Amino acid sequence: MTVNIGKLVVVTGFSGAGKDTLIERFLTKRSDFEAVVTHSTRPQRKGEIPGVHHHFVSFNEFESLIQKGEMLEYVKYGSFYKGTTKSAFSKVKEGKNIVWRVDILRAATYEETFSQVFDAETSQILSKKSVRLFVKTPSHSTSFQRYVARDEKSLDIEEFKKRLKRDIYVYDRYKHKFPYIIVNKTGKINQSLSEMERIIDSI
Numbered sequence: 389m390t391v392n393i394g395k396l397v398v399v400t401g402f403s404g405a406g407k408d409t410l411i412e413r414f415l416t417k418r419s420d421f422e423a424v425v426t427h428s429t430r431p432q433r434k435g436e437i438p439g440v441h442h443h444f445v446s447f448n449e450f451e452s453l454i455q456k457g458e459m460l461e462y463v464k465y466g467s468f469y470k471g472t473t474k475s476a477f478s479k480v481k482e483g484k485n486i487v488w489r490v491d492i493l494r495a496a497t498y499e500e501t502f503s504q505v506f507d508a509e510t511s512q513i514l515s516k517k518s519v520r521l522f523v524k525t526p527s528h529s530t531s532f533q534r535y536v537a538r539d540e541k542s543l544d545i546e547e548f549k550k551r552l553k554r555d556i557y558v559y560d561r562y563k564h565k566f567p568y569i570i571v572n573k574t575g576k577i578n579q580s581l582s583e584m585e586r587i588i589d590s591i
Contacts, residue, residue, distance in 0.1 A: 404531035
């Protein structure tokens with residue numbers, strides 16, 4: 389039996405690297421791909437649309453999903469949860485090409501995640517049709533400047549520093565898993581988009 393599996397593009401990177409903007413531009417241009425919409429308990433940011441950027445739920449609602457076994461993966465940043473439901477991710481088995489924005493550790497170890505949802509044959513095929521993209525800025529100071537500009541109302545400098553320190557540690561441990569790195573320079577989003585398309589179309 390032939391398994392109809394779409395392409396999986398896993399996008400990750402340091403906070404403030406411009407991952408969401410890059411994905412949004414890519415999806416606007418490429419109707420042959422769609423995003424995996426994750427769940428989040430953090431406050432909705434200006435310009436974000438529920439059900440498009442995230443499914444915004446309460447802390448209790450998120451923990452209920454965990455208890456019911458409906459989460460494929462999740463992580464807690466400070467006091468907020470973020471994660472992907474099994475139903476949202478399994479659409480790739482329907483032959484759809486999807487973009488999955490996820491934290492660095494999950495991006496580095498997604499083969500383990502596949503085994504929770506798919507059978508061995510499907511997992512093997514999906515691994516061959518997937519690609520990891522690591523998005524970063526030219527420097528961590530640039531990431532911090534973007535973070536400040538993006539989250540002025542909920543700015544938590546100490547939390548940002550802790551998260552960056554943790555992410556750097558994870559990246560250093562798993563950097564061999566990320567052959568494709570996009571340096572998203574300020575004002576060069578179109579250049580980053582072209583690089584993203586080139587990489588994705590090569591698999």
